[in-house]
Amino acid sequence: MANLLVRGIDEALVKALKERAVTHGRSAEAEHREILAAALRRPRKRTFAAVLAAMPDVGEDSDFERVEGVAKAPDVFG
Template sequence: MPDLLVRGVDEAIVKALKERAGRHGRSAEAEHRAILAAALLGPRKRSFAEVLAAMPDVGQDADFERVQDSRVAPRVFD
């Protein structure tokens, strides 16, 4: 398995990595591997268009029409 060396990391980041590793009960090196795997191999975020395309085509357009009561003035500023 290849090695990865990261130089010039800010001390605050190293400290945060060690603290996070401690909370998860693993070494800083194991925590670093887990963070890299989650960031690079985790599920890909879907675009807004993909989310919309995945929505089921249900209901009628009239179901989603805006109903405005003409007896109540619209509130612009509160």
């Protein structure tokens, strides 16, 4: 395994790291490793079907029907 030395870290960050480590029952070094791993892990790829299935049920199909004959949509961004 490789070693990583990080210099010039603000004392407040070191303190926050140590406090977070205590809450997770780990050493500061183990907490640092976990934070780095979580930040750099690639997101799990989901299929298109899984994304569609995860969408919330927000209404009936009729709620989203196109309205014909409306001259212009209101400008909601002012």
